[in-house]
């Protein structure tokens with residue numbers, strides 16, 4: 624792959640203060656702390672308050688990323704925001720974020736790629752910066768999944784949480800050198816994870832609400848198998864085409880959907896589980912926000928050292944997937 628000089632200059636994240644534990648969920652649906660931990664590895668997740676929105680959470684994460692990068696909001700010339708829970712269907716949440724940041728010119732748009740959204744954004748951002756037309760891009764994902772979760776459905780409500788993670792990418796960042804990104808999709812299996820109503824195909828009506836079609840539904844078992852195989856093959860693809868093997872990886876940051884999925888991916892790559900960054904136990908699945916949040920958390924805790932080879936890999940609704948290699 625042809626290398627570029629583009630890197631992640633700064634990261635930031637935000638998770639709401641309110642913690643929803645497995646014990647809390649035991650009071651809401653027929654589940655148990657033991658089942659949730661054993662099947663998912665999740666112990667608690669964060670839930671945003673009514674006053675918090677996808678753009679307000681995004682603003683906090685973005686300001687931290689901008690500060691870490693030493694880039695002022697007005698110097699951004701591109702904002703790409705992954706979300707499928709935008710504040711409103713119109714305008715894009717990215718435009719609301721842009722206004723919150725006080726930027727009045729950067730092209731700003733939402734990107735819908737579910738759990739793979741950050742890696743989709745990184746690929747787009749890197750390619751647009753590589754063209755020479757842009758200098759400083761804000762790539763982020765913010766999700767308020769608590770608004771699309773059916774809190775009466777134990778199959779899904781134990782899995783998800785809210786949060787936002789952001790990265791500023793620039794030329795000559797001096798760190799977080801993006802070596803390669805790979806993204807893909809297979810829309811033929813779109814029904815495995817979907818929110819059936821609320822779009823133009825099935826607008827909101829009383830009947831829709833009565834049938835609870837406004838909520839996220841997922842075929843967990845089939846998704847699980849595809850998540851593992853897709854993340855292993857995407858990882859191998861980026862490693863191989865850049866002349867690396869799994870032994871070269873310092874850190875694997877997989878999308879945090881389920882601890883069992885992450886362990887199976889590590890096993891598929893013959894990677895010791897100690898090299899996998901895990902925070903699903905504390906935050907649950909925040910869709911595409913999990914990878915930038917993990918990255919920002921690792922940077923904040925000084926876990927990432929200069930020269931570390933970091934592999935990020937995701938799989939989610941669409942179906943979509945992606946993998947990206949970074950030299951920290």
Ligand code: ACO
Nearest residue numbers: 654658737738777778781843844846847850880881939940
């Ligand atoms: N508490 C107790 N029992 C439960 C719960 C619960 N919360 N949820 C399901 N069960 C029961 C089921 O009813 C089933 O009971 P049965 O055997 O009597 O029928 C049993 O537990 C096993 O159910 P499975 O669905 O087979 O459980 P599985 O081990 O597959 O775990 C899970 C379910 C956690 C959803 C898993 O399949 C998974 O993580 N799937 C992938 C999720 C994912 O990666 N999503 C992609 C990203 S999400 C996005 O893009 C937005």
